[in-house]
Amino acid sequence: xxxxxxxxxxxxxxxxxxxxAELPVLAAHGVSMWGYAxxxxxxxxSVRTQAALAxxxxxxxxxxxxxxxxLQATGLITREPDPRDRRAxxxxxxxxxxxxxxxxxxxxxxxxxxxxxxxxxADRHGFLRALQTLYRLxxxxxxxxxxxxxxxxxxxxxxxxx
Numbered sequence: 131x132x133x134x135x136x137x138x139x140x141x142x143x144x145x146x147x148x149x150x151a152e153l154p155v156l157a158a159h160g161v162s163m164w165g166y167a168x169x170x171x172x173x174x175x176s177v178r179t180q181a182a183l184a185x186x187x188x189x190x191x192x193x194x195x196x197x198x199x200x201l202q203a204t205g206l207i208t209r210e211p212d213p214r215d216r217r218a219x220x221x222x223x224x225x226x227x228x229x230x231x232x233x234x235x236x237x238x239x240x241x242x243x244x245x246x247x248x249x250x251x252a253d254r255h256g257f258l259r260a261l262q263t264l265y266r267l268x269x270x271x272x273x274x275x276x277x278x279x280x281x282x283x284x285x286x287x288x289x290x291x292x
Contacts, residue, residue: 148242155237159230160204164189164197169231172207172223179218180209206230 149163156166167187177183180198184191198221201207206227212218223231246254264272 151241152238155234155241159234161201161206161230161234162197164194165201165206166231166234168194168197168201168221169206169223169227170235172221173228173231178220179212180221181218183221201227 152163152166156163161169164187167189168183171177171183171186177186180194181191183189184194187194189197198207198209202209205224208222208224209219210222212220246257249257
């Protein structure tokens with residue numbers, strides 16, 4: 131496919147615009163982008179501790195603490211000492227946190243549906259299926275390079291001097 135842009139080259143400006151559209155929704159519900167990511171991870175049941183949460187959402191475990199503090203102070207999550215390891219905290223989304231996450235998600239996805247409506251229905255479903263498939267790939271698989279990919283990118287002198 132010659133002439134097409136790189137995937138990241140196309141997705142990055144789109145992602146920036148989508149985030150800009152989400153910020154007012156998040157602000158109206160009193161959560162940050164990181165807060166929304168935390169609520170999503172906890173609601174999906176994918177994490178148990180602060181360290182696991184940070185890894186799951188790609189956040190620095192020392193910098194996520196203030197986000198957790200705000201979410202706990204507003205009653206959206208709870209943090210309880212882990213009975214097996216008093217240094218660790220078990221994180222749980224509250225009913226209010228689940229409600230906030232659901233409201234935010236509904237508003238965000240309503241805007242996404244408006245954008246997706248610009249695509250023919252078959253393309254819309256295919257795009258979302260493809261995106262979900264790529265989203266599920268482990269990060270290591272995305273950045274992994276094959277032995278052929280590790281070749282120097284410079285041309286050899288013989289090729290270069292022709």
